Amino acid sequence: MIHPHTVVVTRRPAAWRRWAWGVLAVIGAGAHGDEGMWLFNAAPVARIERDHGVTLSPEWMLHLQRASVRFSSGGSGSFVSPDGLVLTNHHVGADSIQKLSDADHDLLRDGFHAASPAEEKKCHDLELNVLVSIDDVTPRVQEAVKPGMPADEAFQARRAAMAEIEKESLAATGLRSDVVTLYQGAIYHLYRFKKYTDVRLVFAPEQQIAFFGGDADNFEFPRYNLDICFFRAYENGTPAKVEHHLTWSPRPVAEGEVIFVSGHPGHTDRGATVAELVSLRDRRLPLDLRILNRFEATVGGYAGRGPEERRQAVHELHGIENGRKARAGVLAGLLDPRIMEAKRRSERELRSSMEASGEASPFQAIERAQHTLDGIAERYRLLEAASAFNSEFFRTARTILRAVTERDKPNGERLREYRDSNRESLELQLFSDEPIYDAFETVKLADSLTFLATTLGGDDDLVRQVLAGRSPAERAAELVAGTDLGRRPEGNRPDRRRALSEGGSAAVEASSDTMLALARLVDGESRRLRAIAEAADEEKKQAHAAIAKARFAREGTNAYPDATFTLRLACGVVAGGTQSGVAYPAITTYGGLFQRAASKGESPPFDLPPRWRAAQPSLGPAFMATPFNFASTADIIGGNSGSPVVNAAGELVGLIFDGNIDSLVLDVAYDDLRARAVAVDAVGIREALRQVYAATHLLDEVGAAAAN
């Protein structure tokens, strides 16, 4: 599929999410080793007891579930105090931290520390979700689709049923309600979430210690990253009182110890058919990389213009570098003949038994649907995924245009992200008044218009209409100059977003805003491509459901569904490994951090923040020996960033922030021999807060002040 997997389609693409992907598919053969991203209502309790000698009680599970937090910006986190304090990764919070920064306050670079609740900074558009309940709604969703329905009608019927269930649930409970597709269409669950939309920044270290080693060390181990930050959920203007929060473990993890990860893996393709994987390998990922590579050059070039331009662009640049490295890792896995051969083998037997029955082959149906998707992939990416119009202004313009158009339709007939039950979340994003920088937007837009022109050809009709007789750079400047759809720190032009949205179709049609005009110009073609993609996805969904059914019949239902940015439990042990023949340890220390910085001459990205340099002489041998980061065999993927890691007692022992380079292939195939999840040690965090940041009130609040 081509859609991003974000739960809500927001006015900006889901923020930097390590290892985030696109093609959805059901899971393959039964799990083995520490494989598995388990649903909280279907955890393999017996297997964990057998393999690890740990018994997970229902209370233990519920406590962990309710203490787990999902970030709308695309990551995970957990409550760590009764007063709504939330711990997550710095890189999960970075999107919000960047939006709270300006030319005179670079919170990303310098860090942030609220000395009291009054100083906590309210985020522009961050939403937190806590999973309250799971209900199976499969029959109602499946019954909406009648046998023999054409794919486009089936898609619409299913969409309408889901929107209706969600709207009813929201009305009945007041909780955010999302129908989630599992096993690629075999199962549908209704997830209800407690939602927090007033979220404030409490503490962030300097990005240079959070992301020490930068792109060079990203997806590597050993690592030395204090990739943490704290937010606080508020309700009615005061800190939220939460029933469940994790307590800080007084002991660091030990090699070989069993650990559990509770978080929101974003997306995996382990159940994809060979046809889908070949498309991913030969088309989708190369196209992704082409776009990311050119975007990296463009944004990197802008960042190189000077310190303020760098401040504006650095967060986006990190996200691009990360996405490039992640995709290259999956591609490398798919280009490894052994992995693809294993996929072919595992598919062959099931496929021939299904095709022998004489019924229409679901594998062939997927091949056909994939062929359709491949045929429109470039245009879809350019128009519907808006890679041709890479600007906050354009994304806002399209959201406004579609929001007012869709609002005039019945709830069940709308594009899915405009359903009633999602309106509040959508508007939190749409009306966010984060600063937008004209020069940056112009550079990105000029580059993406060039990408449009070179992909479709300079003489293409749509290209001519979009460029309107100008060169891409001139046209980009003109489009940015003529829009009022964002807040400019440089000037004080009024922001027209709320007025246009409230004014409805009439106001939008009457507007002369350049970006709205552009969004209108391409919307017909863009929607046409989306409808084709949605129908093809529906065909794949039905085929995958048939495959899943056959697989359940052969192998039982002891399998977990592919990741869908819903809460999952993973289990593993703390373990080192080998890379390129060299063994590495399971746990790193602060001493290792200073050694690595010194070995690289402290040249960027291996430089230390001034605070750390200043503190170094006074940090004793006990601090240097304190665990900093650790590796484990837990089965995680992008979206798990910020996930709490707990021990058998349910105490917080760390938080996930990365996987090693061999973990990137987990998108398509589990590998517990070499893949490792990488986490910050909770005791390491405590000691940094105590000895480097003197953040005693935070230590008091999380109840970690006394130990060592």
Add this chain to the structure above:
Amino acid sequence: MIHPHTVVVTRRPAAWRRWAWGVLAVIGAGAHGDEGMWLFNAAPVARIERDHGVTLSPEWMLHLQRASVRFSSGGSGSFVSPDGLVLTNHHVGADSIQKLSDADHDLLRDGFHAASPAEEKKCHDLELNVLVSIDDVTPRVQEAVKPGMPADEAFQARRAAMAEIEKESLAATGLRSDVVTLYQGAIYHLYRFKKYTDVRLVFAPEQQIAFFGGDADNFEFPRYNLDICFFRAYENGTPAKVEHHLTWSPRPVAEGEVIFVSGHPGHTDRGATVAELVSLRDRRLPLDLRILNRFEATVGGYAGRGPEERRQAVHELHGIENGRKARAGVLAGLLDPRIMEAKRRSERELRSSMEASGEASPFQAIERAQHTLDGIAERYRLLEAASAFNSEFFRTARTILRAVTERDKPNGERLREYRDSNRESLELQLFSDEPIYDAFETVKLADSLTFLATTLGGDDDLVRQVLAGRSPAERAAELVAGTDLGRRPEGNRPDRRRALSEGGSAAVEASSDTMLALARLVDGESRRLRAIAEAADEEKKQAHAAIAKARFAREGTNAYPDATFTLRLACGVVAGGTQSGVAYPAITTYGGLFQRAASKGESPPFDLPPRWRAAQPSLGPAFMATPFNFASTADIIGGNSGSPVVNAAGELVGLIFDGNIDSLVLDVAYDDLRARAVAVDAVGIREALRQVYAATHLLDEVGAAAAN
């Protein structure tokens, strides 16, 4: 065309050459304004006298010609002392400077200064050429091609005639002899060059002052770059005595002053037909950018691993960034509807008059040939241009394989770069013992193998054979581990290049070197693609010759040929301009340098080398007011880097190092309104050598010590 335009095809692609291109074509309508890259035997003396009031005598012309120097690494320069001292750009010399550096001596970063001739460092593979004579050999080249010959035979016949002329000339004169194609096949000249292959590094400033502002300021003006370095030509182990050298002007240039540029513009496409330009816009440049963008991410990622990796990669990284920005500039020009419309208009009239005659249309012939070239462009790029095997080791392996194979054929039947008259230059490159770094080669090779696999698809037969059952990264490591075709600073494996070359086909066939095996594996397909391209180029050449003939008949021969990396004269005036509506001055000063560094907080790439920081307090107001860089309307392009700029008296007033962003479009169309050539001021150089570097012996040698 797809071939690089380097005069010799060397074991590495022509070094970093600002604005270097591919598609050749004859020139369009007559020159206007300061347009023109004139042949030295056909300079528009009368027009210059009329427009600028300066009379260029034959002696003036001959002196400038013989003082001008061409660099095999892809740039220009000039003799500035009777003892063979050569002035060029730092970025032209950087390839040689990088090869003279190692982990303990970073001459690029720290600069170099030989206090005496004994300390001058011999370059690994640098060749300098000085143009001695020009002879018209058009009849002999044209007569080789008989009417009605198929294109492939015509190509071979023409190639044989050129190789024969060159071999005869070399035997008769001992001079390097190249037959040069002008007006895209209407005219052929024999160029004879005095050749220097013992070239030594004398002085280079720190790269940070040579390239102050880095990629951000590249192709911009105002500029502040000391983009200079000095080499010395040697003969028989002693400094070469040269008859012609330029004298240093005691005065800086003034706004409005007439200046002349003598250098080697590499390539322009101003005479390309619309069909060729559309291909350039929609296919060639997008493919170039796709390759450059991914290469930038790969090499940048390697450079980010640490200071030593950065040292190894930084020169290559600058070249990639430069190439990316240059191509983006040409593409922007081609995407400007006004430029393309002007091209269409100017072609329309000539084309309809030619097609009305009822003869076969050369424009249609070019369209057909271009279609053929477009059809093989990706595979050609991957295989024959070796973008799939981006490693010094592979390029060396192929050169050895082909050198021994071609040597067994008659001179006239060989691939052109293996003709007898080019053997010495080829072997200078092939046997260069510059250091090669296994880890860097492995990273580049793994990335390019991935590019191969994703472009042709993971199931393509050739891809399977190349990868041999491994993932790209594993295969790259295996290939690098199994080759002995370069000098490793890390180890002491023997370098087998010379032995294999001398051993001939038998030795090469018997070798088990992995890179030779890879070169052998792809050589058949690669040569097949090259033969198709050469035949299509021949068809274009004949068609362009017919167009040129018709154009000469209509417009007279008062036109200059497209650039071909042969010596040209350009003329212009020192002038500022406007960019994005903001006026900029013609001349910058050292005071401006320090201001710009301060305004950017001296953060990279706006930091100053330690020597400059230390000197700053002692540099007085006179130094600060000294001209540093200047802009002019001279018509230049990539390859002109390092070209001397002289005044009416023939004195050196500067050297070209860049063009502004609006000059990039000069590849396809001249524009004297906004395009500017950018040069370092000679007086600025003198004062930096005196006051910052205390290089008194250099000042004495160039006769610039006394002035101010």
